[in-house]
Amino acid sequence: xxxxxxxxxxxxxxxxxxxxxxxxxxxxxxxxxxxxxxxxxxxxxxxxxxxxxxxxxxxxxxxxxxxxxxxxxxxxxxxxxxxxxxxxxxxxxxxxxxxxxxxxxxxxxxxxxxxxxxxxxxxxxxxxxxxxxxxxxxxxxxxxxxxxxxxxxxxxxxxxxxxxxxxxxxxxxxxxxxxxxxxxxxxxxxxxxxxxxxxxxxxxxxxxxxxxxxxxxxxx
Amino acid sequence: xxxxxxxxxxxxxxxxxxxxxxxxxxxxxxxxxxxxxxxxxxxxxxxxxxxxxxxxxxxxxxxxxxxxxxxxxxxxxxxxxxxxxxxxxxxxxxxxxxxxxxxxxxxxxxxxxxxxxxxxxxxxxxxxxxxxxxxxxxxxxxxxxxxxxxxxxxxxxxxxxxxxxxxxxxxxxxxxxxxxxxxxxxxxxxxxxxxxxxxxxxxxxxxxxxxxxxxxxxxx
DNA sequence: CAAATAGTGTCTCTGAGACAGTATGAG
DNA sequence: CTCATACTGTCTCAGAGACACTATTTG
Numbered sequence: 001x002x003x004x005x006x007x008x009x010x011x012x013x014x015x016x017x018x019x020x021x022x023x024x025x026x027x028x029x030x031x032x033x034x035x036x037x038x039x040x041x042x043x044x045x046x047x048x049x050x051x052x053x054x055x056x057x058x059x060x061x062x063x064x065x066x067x068x069x070x071x072x073x074x075x076x077x078x079x080x081x082x083x084x085x086x087x088x089x090x091x092x093x094x095x096x097x098x099x100x101x102x103x104x105x106x107x108x109x110x111x112x113x114x115x116x117x118x119x120x121x122x123x124x125x126x127x128x129x130x131x132x133x134x135x136x137x138x139x140x141x142x143x144x145x146x147x148x149x150x151x152x153x154x155x156x157x158x159x160x161x162x163x164x165x166x167x168x169x170x171x172x173x174x175x176x177x178x179x180x181x182x183x184x185x186x187x188x189x190x191x192x193x194x195x196x197x198x199x200x201x202x203x204x205x206x207x208x209x210x211x212x213x214x215x216x217x218x219x220x
Numbered sequence: 221x222x223x224x225x226x227x228x229x230x231x232x233x234x235x236x237x238x239x240x241x242x243x244x245x246x247x248x249x250x251x252x253x254x255x256x257x258x259x260x261x262x263x264x265x266x267x268x269x270x271x272x273x274x275x276x277x278x279x280x281x282x283x284x285x286x287x288x289x290x291x292x293x294x295x296x297x298x299x300x301x302x303x304x305x306x307x308x309x310x311x312x313x314x315x316x317x318x319x320x321x322x323x324x325x326x327x328x329x330x331x332x333x334x335x336x337x338x339x340x341x342x343x344x345x346x347x348x349x350x351x352x353x354x355x356x357x358x359x360x361x362x363x364x365x366x367x368x369x370x371x372x373x374x375x376x377x378x379x380x381x382x383x384x385x386x387x388x389x390x391x392x393x394x395x396x397x398x399x400x401x402x403x404x405x406x407x408x409x410x411x412x413x414x415x416x417x418x419x420x421x422x423x424x425x426x427x428x429x430x431x432x433x434x435x436x437x438x439x440x
Numbered sequence: 441c442a443a444a445t446a447g448t449g450t451c452t453c454t455g456a457g458a459c460a461g462t463a464t465g466a467g
Numbered sequence: 468c469t470c471a472t473a474c475t476g477t478c479t480c481a482g483a484g485a486c487a488c489t490a491t492t493t494g
Contacts, residue, residue, distance in 0.1 A: 001223045001260070003294070003305050040221070042303055046294040072292045072307045074223070074266040083262055085223050085305070087292045157473080175457060177474065182455095199472025200464040215455070218435070377445080395484060397447065402482095419445025420491040435482070441494100448489070456481080463474070 002084045005050045006037030006125065008070060008132030009060070009091040012149050016112040017136075017165045019129055021121070022057055023107045028080045029122030035129060036108070037086065050089040058108050065093035066148035070132050078124050086123075090132045092148040140166055142216040144186050147207035153190055155202035156180050167219055179217060185210025222304045225270045226257030226345065228290060228352030229280070229311040232369050232385045236332040237356075239349055241341070242277055243327045248300045249342030255349065256328070257306065270309040278328050285313035286368035290352050298344050306343075310352045312368040360386055362436035364406050367427035373410055375422035376400050387439055399437060405430025 009020035021033040036057040040049040046069070051062050067089055074085035111119070113133055121129065140146050140163055147154065149162045160176045163169075180186055187205035194201045229240035241253040256277040260269040266289070271282050287309055294305035331339070333353055341349065360366050360383055367374065369382045380396045383389075400406055407425035414421045 001221060001262070003221045003223065040294065040305075042221070043296050045296060046292065046305070069291055071289055072266065074260065074307065076263050076265060085260075085266070085307070087294065087305070155473090172457070172459085173472085174459080174474075174476095179456080181474095195465085197472080198466060199470085200466095200474075202473055215438070216436075218456090220457090375446090392484070392486085393445085394447075394486080399483080401447095415492090417445080418493060419443085420447075422446055438483090440484090443493085445492080446490075448487105450487080451485085452483100453485105454481105454483080456479100458478085458480105459476105460478100461474105461476075463472100465472085466470085467468105 002082065003040045004037055004084055004086040005040055005046060005053055006035045006086045006088045006128060007050060007054055007091055008035060008088060008129050009054065009058070009093060010113075010132065010136055010149075011065075011093045011095050011110065012162055012165045013095050013110050013112070015161060015165055016114065017133070017168075018110040018112050019116060019133075020058060020060070021109060021111055021116070021119070023109075024122055032122040033111075033116075033119045034122035035088075035125045040087075046087050047089075050087075050091075054091060060093060060096060062091055062093070064096070064152075065091060066145055067091045070128070070135060073124055073128060075124065086128075088128045088132070090135055092136060092145060094149055094151050137166055137219070141218055142213050144208055144210055144213060147187065150207075153192065153204040153206060155194060155204060156187070157202060159187070159205075163217075169220055171220070180205075183210075183213055183215070183217070184208075186213060222302065223260045224257055224304055224306040225260055225266060225273055226255045226306045226308045226348060227270060227274055227311055228255060228308060228349050229274065229278070229313060230333075230352065230356055230369075231285075231313045231315050231330065232382055233315050233330050233332070235381060235385055236334065237353070237385045237388075238330040238332050239336060239353075240278060240280070241329060241331050241336070241339070243329075244342055252342040253331075253339045254342035255308075255345045260307075266307050267309075270307075270311075274311060280313060280316060282311055282313070284316070284372075285311060286365055287311045290348070290355060293344055293348060295344065306348075308348045308352070310355055312356060312365060314369055314371050357386055357439070361438055362433050364428055364430055364433060367407065370427075373412065373424040373426060375414060375424060376407070377422060379407070379425075383437075389440055391440070400425075403430075403433055403435070403437070404428075406433060 022036050024030050024032055024034050038053045070088040070090040072087050146159055146162045150158050156177050185208040188208050190204045192204045231238055242256050244250050244252055244254050258273045290308040290310040292307050366379055366382045370378050376397050405428040408428050410424045412424045
């Protein structure tokens with residue numbers, strides 16, 4: 001029985017929640033878009049395998065963002081090559097330089113998740129990606145992980161745009177500001193502020209130390 | 221690379237959150253307590269393997285309660301026999317007749333989770349069980365799964381005792397009653413009520429159809 | 441009757457949503 | 468100046484916690 005890791009890698013690009021896809025260079029599903037991933041090495045722990053595949057296939061580092069286990073998928077027919085169980089990981093990353101295709105990928109690209117449905121991803125990757133998106137949506141409610149989509153220092157407006165992109169809703173900027181700045185451990189001010197933008201400069205914040213938001217930020 | 225399923229099976233017994241353990245009949249860790257589980261068959265999906273192992277090793281059926289995937293564990297050294305990745309499942313069951321030891325188990329028993337720490341379970345099962353308990357605690361907040369610990373028809377007081385056992389807190393019976401009966405889709409009245417108990421008879425309820433509680437029932 | 445448990449009503453306080461108003465930058 | 472965006476304050480309403488009170492049973 002073979003074991004792989006697959007990665008649902010999400011970021012915000014141009015205000016849209018987007019997923020990292022690679023075009024498969026080899027059979028099966030050659031030429032189809034798929035999630036990055038690959039076989040787990042014999043002496044390697046699962047999170048290490050996920051981080052390694054992310055770098056190998058796309059040149060991206062998870063360090064800047066967040067990487068967590070999503071779920072495992074092991075239907076007997078999910079891979080035509082034989083029995084393959086995959087451990088899916090979910091990565092949330094800030095909008096970084098364009099990914100670089102690695103060894104097993106003909107190319108790598110970001111796709112807005114709203115357009116992925118029409119691609120018909122390889123294997124059961126449509127399902128894995130859908131589960132990853134739902135996990136991300138849920139996690140923004142009760143963790144400060146929205147900041148994983150942002151650069152190290154960010155404004156409250158940037159953070160709000162993350163929530164709006166992930167949830168697909170508009171949020172009131174004033175109420176969001178109050179909520180973000182008063183929920184303990186959500187964000188911490190750096191003292192610095194933006195300049196050269198349109199409108200009043202905004203305070204810059206870093207991600208807070210809380211792992212759970214209390215009270216949570218429930219979806220409208 | 222071998223793939224197994226392991227089960228964190230929880231119930232409420234005598235007011236205490238309890239886990240189902242088996243005593244290992246074979247090496248490695250022979251004689252130690254462990255979670256029920258076993259190898260995934262070649263033609264078998266993961267949830268089927270979990271349900272099969274539950275029946276084989278303990279005689280319990282997941283039908284009455286709830287069975288969901290928990291997480292996967294694949295540290296290279298976690299099994300002395302070689303590389304074994306395990307997909308852990310979490311089962312929440314009503315308090316059923318005592319489990320019956322199956323093929324691979326010398327015996328099977330319920331242990332209050334507060335006493336499990338001192339047993340030093342086999343493999344990384346302490347960690348898996350701890351993750352399962354934390355998942356159960358979190359899920360009671362925003363799903364109606366507390367009812368998975370109850371018989372098909374139950375009183376609000378029984379449901380409250382589930383929450384108290386899982387969270388390890390006391391809850392106000394009156395506020396809990398209001399919350400349980402007014403949150404849409406949480407419980408539905410059957411029209412029947414208890415009799416022969418001490419005090420005023422209680423209405424019987426069934427589990428509602430909601431999958432998510434809104435607003436959630438946050439831990440105090 | 442008392443004791444016990446089920447269930448209702450009511451008050452208060454916190455926090456979310458709506459939205460007016462003020463602050464501070466660019467052009 | 469105007470315009471745009473950041474931020475603050477205020478009102479109202481929903482829901483959680485505290486807890487008095489009523490209802491219905493057993494002994």
